Amino acid sequence: MKKTRHEISFLLLLSLTCFSSRICYGGDTITSTNFIKDPGTIISSNSVFKLGFFTPSNSTHRYVGIWFEKISPQTVVWVANRDTPLNNTSGIFTISNDGNLVVLDSANIILWSSNISSSSSAANNTIAQILDTGNLVLKDTSSGVIIWESFDHPSDKFLIPMKLMTNKRTNEHVGLTSWNSPSNPSTGNFTFLLDVRNIPEAVVLNGGKTYWRSGPWNGQSFIGIPEMYSVYLSGYSLSIQNQTYTLSVATNIESQQIVCLFISSQGNFEQRNWDDEKKQWNTSWVSPKTECDFYGTCGAFGICNAKTSPVCSCLTGFKPKQEKEWNQGNWSSGCVRKTTLKCENQLNNNTDAKEDGFLKLGMVKVPFFAEWSNAPVSIDDCRLKCLRNCSCSSYAFENGICMHWINDLIDIQQFDGVGANLYLRIASADLPTNSVRNKKGIIIAIVIPVTLVIFIIAIFLCWKRKINRQEKKLNMTASEKKKILKQTIGDDIMIEDEIKLKELPLYDFEKVAIATNYFDLNNKLGQGGFGPVYKGKLLNGQEIAVKRLSRASKQGYEEFINEVRVISKLQHRNLVRLLGCCIEGEEKMLIYEYMPNLSLDAWIFGSPRHKSLDWRKRFNIIDGIARGLLYLHRDSRLKIIHRDLKVSNILLDKDLNPKISDFGMARIFGGDEVQANTVRVVGTYGYMSPEYAMQGQFSEKSDVFSFGVLLLEIISGRRNTGFYLHESSISLLGFAWKLWTEDNLIPLIEPTIYEPCYQLEISRCIHVGLLCVQEFINERPNVSTIISMLNSEIVDLPSPKEPGFVGRPHETDTESSQKNLDQCSTNNVTLTAVIAR
Structure with missing residues (x-):
């Protein structure tokens, strides 16, 4: 690189000054007169990070970098001259005449520069400082404005205060780039950045080709990272300003530990936490970790499930494009439709085709390259928009965001319990309901008449039973009801000092049945060992909960007796209140106050x-x-x-x-x-x-x-x-x-x-x-x-x-x-x- 004589003379003067005065390092700042000469270093104010020259393990080259001061072995988080190393220990890290940070070799040739251009920047107007966040900043001393910072030019590690950014218009980005190898900091093959061509996603690129993706951002998390639904949900945020998308992490996340995100030379994206007790880095999360995490493992219209063997299968309504290759475990060619869609048939003047349908794929990482809209729409509007577009192969509706996919669907992954619902467009003939439609017709033709006859007989028997029950009730006195209760739950709880029947009302079965709409399943609140529990409403408007003893439950019968024995004697604001019981024939029920929540x-x-x-x-x-x-x-x-x-x-x-x-x-x-x-x-x-x-x-x-x-x-x-x-x-x-x-x-x-x-x-x-x-x-x-x-x-x-x-x-x-x-x-x-x- 050519330099003017004036600049070279200035730098030579600085070198001589350093040798003579030995003021070449110390504190946390760099100026044109107080610079770093190998092996000098500077340390942030609270001794968190150190800046200086270092040599990676198994290497002889020298680099300028930032590393943790109190962590051993040395963990480098940023490298300046990663692609232009020094071959000896004669390097200098200083501020040049034009105000830039530069790395110089023994011949004062600039190996690396911060490369800023500003009319106000000059050696006497700028100062560099290493902060406790790990950020190296270059500031204009007259205004205090930061004109350059290392956080905008990261290496392979992301520290919590950093931000990843991509501008949609210019495609300029701030991302991570891997080392070439653990002993070589030069630019590696893997890059981690935000892809904002459609819905924002985090991606790892291998030589410019997608290697891994996070799934689209749904407003709270990345759909394709299951851990974000629990552990990391509240820590990450994505903002948009002037077409620049910015991903940041809350500074209080994992505040008790040192945390960094890291793209390895093998393409693994990891979260590492420092264990101060064991003095080691622990990897708390890594991806890709299964075959399904690699981009496009199953090809177009394939779905990957790491818990099945083989991991790849075609989506419903699709078949392997290359059957032989697919069966041999080469799934890259993907799948094709079994049946042409109605839209395509209409374009070919086939008007007999039936309406296309959508099949729900639950809990998946949705495909790449979604077109989207966050305008106020419903899931029905989202479905209709896809249905009207012949090129639309699927849609999803997540947190108010309507997503559509045009043409091929690539990189669908099945999860358990998390993920989004993807609605796949398939031909009517391939819908699961169609395959059993004819069988259903035959079954319905047989079942309906038989059911009708059984229903009529059941109504007659219920009516007969109700008449008999009412006749029996008319002849039953209150004392007889108490006698039944005594016979049912035993003499031991009928002692006057322990239970007074007048304090435990008896409810008629018919009233309880009416209150619960004859134990309608829509009123069922739950099921336990005792039996089912129903919500009810008495004629006076009081809401109740009814525990009905299951006739098949021996343990339920014992619980019934025990519950009457115990709770009838209790009254406290933090205990559920027993209102009474119902005992008629084989029916035994407990009536409680209803808890609306x-x-x-x-x-x-x-x-x-x-x-x-x-x-x-x-x-x-x-x-x-x-x-x-x-x-x-x-x-x-x-x-x-x-x-x-x-x-x-x-x-x-x-x-x-x-x-x-x-x-x-x-x-x-x-x-x-x-x-x-x-x-x-x-x-x-x-x-x-x-x-x-x-x-x-x-x-x-x-x-x-x-x-x-x-x-x-x-x-x-x-x-x-x-x-x-x-x-x-x-x-x-x-x-x-x-x-x-x-x-x-x-x-x-x-x-x-x-x-x-x-x-x-x-x-x-x-x-x-x-x-x-x-x-x-x-x-x-x-x-x-x-x-x-x-x-x-x-x-x-x-x-x-x-x-x-x-x-x-x-x-x-x-x-x-x-x-x-x-x-x-x-x-x-x-x-x-x-x-x-």
Whole structure:
């Protein structure tokens, strides 16, 4: 590169000054007189990043770069002269006469320059500074304006404050480019950037060709990255200004750790987190990681599913274009339509063709190159727009964005539980409903007459039964109804001091049937071991919930008796209220007050409503459950152990006040009784304490364990037995314990409730939850102590010990019958049958 004599003389003077004064490095800034000569360095103000000369491993070349000061081995995040290395240690990094940052060799030849051109830029007007964010900035000293920064010219790593940008008009972009190899920082084959030709997507290019893609941005996340629906959902944002699309990451994401995104020399895009305890980088996410992540694996109109073998298949209505190659595992040629679309037939004057249809493909990464519109439209408008365009092969409607695809569909990937719904346009003959239409016609012709006859007979029998029932009712007195109740639920609960029948109203079956519209399925709220639960409305307008005993449920009958025995004696604002019961013939029902907001699990697990449960509401729910439990254990006339405390048994009234329900498994303790044994363990896996599940022992502390699990579920929004995100923590309890030991509780907290002002209170609740789920009984607090801890009446909390059951149990909600266990040993060992719910 040619330079003027004046410039060269100036640079030689700087070099001589450096040698004579030895002021060549130090501080965090570079000027025309205070520059870096190899091996000098400068360090950011808080010693986070260092700037200077370095040599990669297995190399002899010298480069100017930025790396983490306190992390070893050296992790370089930016390189200046990546394509023009120095061959010796004579390099200088300084500011030239024209105000640019430059790397010079021993002959003062410029190997790299920031390459800015500004009339105001001059050596005496600019200063360079390394910041604690890892950004090297060049500023105009007179105005303070940043005229160049390394964040706009990244290498292979993305630090959290950085932004990726692409201008749609000029196609200029700020992206990552891989190293050529781990020991060679020169420009590699892989580039990570934003593709904004259609809907914005993040892509990895290999020599200019698409290698991997994220799927389109839906306003919150990239559709093709499943992890963004949970772990990273709240961290990323995409903005548009003057046709420039900017992707950024919130600075508080993973604030407890050093995080960087990285494009490797092999084309892997990774997120790495620094483990300060183990002094190593951990890869928390990487892509591509399966065959389906590579772009276009299955060709046009193919779909890839990493969980099937082979991974590729043709979409419905399509067949392999090259059958032989396809069967040999070469899917690149893709698939073609089996039947021509109606639009194409009409263009060929075939007017007999039937209307095309759309087939829903659920939970997929949608294809590349979508045309889109975010103008206010509905999914029906989106469908109609595609149907009217013969070239439109599919559409999707995601977060108010209507997407269309013209011609071939490439790079569709099947996911589980996440992704978008893609509606594929296929010919009428290939629709799944058409293939069975003829069979359906024959079946309907036979079934309708037979059904009609059966229906008429059923109506007659129901009418006859109703007449007989009404005649029987007319002759039944109130005392006889009470006598039936006594015969049904036993003499032991008819003692006048324990139950007064006048306090437990009896409801006529006919009134209950009318209230529930004769147990219409549309009024069914749920199903348990007891039997189905229906919503009803009495003639006076009162809404009720009706638990109807299933005739086939032996356990349900026992629960019915137990629930009447227990809950008829209880009254507390945090317990569901029993209004009465209905007993007529084989019908046995419990009538409760209706809870309009249903159960807590319907709010916190996978429901859009979880966003409306902020931290204050969740804490009130936690506190209410604890106070209801305290009433059961200490404050009621009887001491009661619930034995089945779980999220689905917490009901919410119209004001979201919690009500503990389902006392079918509850046990009444005597005044001095603190523990009991059973050979029939009932409850729900994931909530049962170790001593109860393994030995059949239950006490107040068994309910405390269940409360601890429930508390952690409310805070995290995750099920204990359904949480397997981290390999090292195979349950929610294990995950919470791992984060506790790492002093990093933020990943446990539901993102929608986390606010810095609540962090101490939430952390305190997690602390209490971990105390509740400790393995040994005597280490768990009682409920009165829990309430004091939650409300900060006890300031210093003991340190929790490792929870019981951090392993992965098998969850089931089905009742199993009790098995008869023969005694196989003369030792004093109790054989316990576990009945899971």
